[in-house]
Amino acid sequence: MAVIDRRLRLVSFRVFQREYEEFQNLCISEGASSLSDLARSALYRLKKESRHGETALDTKLEPLSTRLQRCERELERLRMLLDEGNCLSLDNKGQDAGKKVIQCEIA
Numbered sequence: 001m002a003v004i005d006r007r008l009r010l011v012s013f014r015v016f017q018r019e020y021e022e023f024q025n026l027c028i029s030e031g032a033s034s035l036s037d038l039a040r041s042a043l044y045r046l047k048k049e050s051r052h053g054e055t056a057l058d059t060k061l062e063p064l065s066t067r068l069q070r071c072e073r074e075l076e077r078l079r080m081l082l083d084e085g086n087c088l089s090l091d092n093k094g095q096d097a098g099k100k101v102i103q104c105e106i107a
Contacts, residue, residue, distance in 0.1 A: 011039075 023035055032038035042063065
């Protein structure tokens, strides 16, 4: 005979009337049969995200982090070119004129 796993614990929290109405609408849009099912589902999702150490925000920030790392590498490369002296200062007509515009040789 199979043992039925019954839910024995009750978790409750208070919400404003406006929030309650929003949660009811969310139940409908998410297909949850009750507010309890919606809350349970949300808690399981949160538990899963924290177990994997990644949140929705982390996922959105990852491409930005990658782009920032590329920019840092490019800045370092340009700094090295400047340090090596492979750059010369030109004016906007391409004439030697101090430090208005910098043109670097790219290998």
